[in-house]
Amino acid sequence: MADPSLLTQLIESLRRLPGIGPKSAQRMAFHLLERDRDAGRQLARIMAAAMEQIGRCERCRTLTEHRRCQLCASPRRDAGILCVVEQPSDIVAIEQATHYDGLYFVLGGRLSPLDGIGPEELGLDRLEARFHEPALREVILAISPTVEGLATAHYIAELAQDTDLQLSRIAHGVPLGGELEFVDGSTLAHAFAGRQGL
Amino acid sequence: MADPSLLTQLIESLRRLPGIGPKSAQRMAFHLLERDRDAGRQLARIMAAAMEQIGRCERCRTLTEHRRCQLCASPRRDAGILCVVEQPSDIVAIEQATHYDGLYFVLGGRLSPLDGIGPEELGLDRLEARFHEPALREVILAISPTVEGLATAHYIAELAQDTDLQLSRIAHGVPLGGELEFVDGSTLAHAFAGRQGL
Numbered sequence: 001m002a003d004p005s006l007l008t009q010l011i012e013s014l015r016r017l018p019g020i021g022p023k024s025a026q027r028m029a030f031h032l033l034e035r036d037r038d039a040g041r042q043l044a045r046i047m048a049a050a051m052e053q054i055g056r057c058e059r060c061r062t063l064t065e066h067r068r069c070q071l072c073a074s075p076r077r078d079a080g081i082l083c084v085v086e087q088p089s090d091i092v093a094i095e096q097a098t099h100y101d102g103l104y105f106v107l108g109g110r111l112s113p114l115d116g117i118g119p120e121e122l123g124l125d126r127l128e129a130r131f132h133e134p135a136l137r138e139v140i141l142a143i144s145p146t147v148e149g150l151a152t153a154h155y156i157a158e159l160a161q162d163t164d165l166q167l168s169r170i171a172h173g174v175p176l177g178g179e180l181e182f183v184d185g186s187t188l189a190h191a192f193a194g195r196q197g198l
Numbered sequence: 199m200a201d202p203s204l205l206t207q208l209i210e211s212l213r214r215l216p217g218i219g220p221k222s223a224q225r226m227a228f229h230l231l232e233r234d235r236d237a238g239r240q241l242a243r244i245m246a247a248a249m250e251q252i253g254r255c256e257r258c259r260t261l262t263e264h265r266r267c268q269l270c271a272s273p274r275r276d277a278g279i280l281c282v283v284e285q286p287s288d289i290v291a292i293e294q295a296t297h298y299d300g301l302y303f304v305l306g307g308r309l310s311p312l313d314g315i316g317p318e319e320l321g322l323d324r325l326e327a328r329f330h331e332p333a334l335r336e337v338i339l340a341i342s343p344t345v346e347g348l349a350t351a352h353y354i355a356e357l358a359q360d361t362d363l364q365l366s367r368i369a370h371g372v373p374l375g376g377e378l379e380f381v382d383g384s385t386l387a388h389a390f391a392g393r394q395g396l
């Protein structure tokens with residue numbers, strides 16, 4: 001049997017994208033090859049650069065190709081408010097749905113001792129250090145209301161206990177057990193505006 | 199305003215894939231960056247190679263990175279039967295759904311004078327030349343039964359008029375006006391087995 005053709009390899013690679021079945025992968029491959037090779041070339045170039053160059057922001061841990069992400073580096077964001085989220089995608093959702101203009105901190109997950117995810121894995125030492133920076137006034141916990149999320153929020157609230165920070169957590173409208181990423185924008189905006197003190 | 203981040207560029211490039219909206223593109227980008235960079239690197243590498251190296255088979259006009267595609271080069275295919283299709287994707291559909299073991303010829307479209315698509319654009323001179331190769335016994339037209347498809351089939355049937363070729367066209371089960379690519383496999387297999395002489 002000969003090596004699989006480049007076309008077959010392309011279809012198989014596209015199938016590794018989440019949510020893409022064999023029919024979709026095939027349609028994508030033929031579309032690019034027959035109608036839009038420029039899009040294919042551009043995707044290949046940017047994909048390669050992104051996989052090599054994108055790391056974590058040294059300040060908020062979101063994904064960025066710079067040492068500090070654009071939000072952390074922006075002079076237009078209010079450094080007095082910090083919103084703690086689980087994933088970089090939560091930042092995108094909040095930026096699109098709300099008028100929040102503070103900064104973020106990305107945990108990268110939720111406390112889950114059985115999976116070996118403890119405070120260190122979530123960067124909670126770094127988060128605690130930020131709690132003691134003088135510019136900070138307020139912390140918003142935008143963590144999914146799952147069991148592990150609630151435990152994580154509780155742990156973070158304890159880290160802030162001996163500070164004067166105003167602490168709140170977004171609440172109304174996010175369905176219990178729901179992932180922020182899949183909540184529609186207006187629900188999220190509502191939950192954000194209706195955050196509750198802890 | 200700074201240049202868009204590499205992450206934003208990646209999401210925009212993914213959106214150029216057919217059927218991919220902003221949410222899906224975002225989910226793909228985060229999935230690759232956070233959970234499967236190997237898949238991203240592989241896709242980038244194969245995509246770049248495919249866009250540069252894949253051309254048309256000199257014999258059947260399907261997509262391939264070689265001068266002749268694997269089917270045309272295979273000694274196991276019956277060179278006595280030729281199946282004429284519109285698109286390379288039709289070959290994939292027929293190979294998956296039927297036991298056809300002959301060769302193919304890809305038109306790349308249908309006759310459409312108003313769009314400037316005439317016999318030359320579809321390679322009908324090359325197809326006619328193949329009709330006169332002594333090994334060929336049978337020709338199957340697997341062309342969508344649209345108005346233009348029927349006109350194309352009619353034109354091809356005239357090209358075969360002064361030969362001894364057995365000419366047929368697949369018929370049963372393919373919905374009128376339907377595109378082969380979107381017909382389910384068993385319908386297509388049925389249509390293939392029930393092809394009718396012209």
Ligand SMILES: [Zn+2]
Nearest residue numbers: 057060069072
């Ligand atoms: Zn940052």
Ligand SMILES: [Zn+2]
Nearest residue numbers: 255258267270
């Ligand atoms: Zn070929």
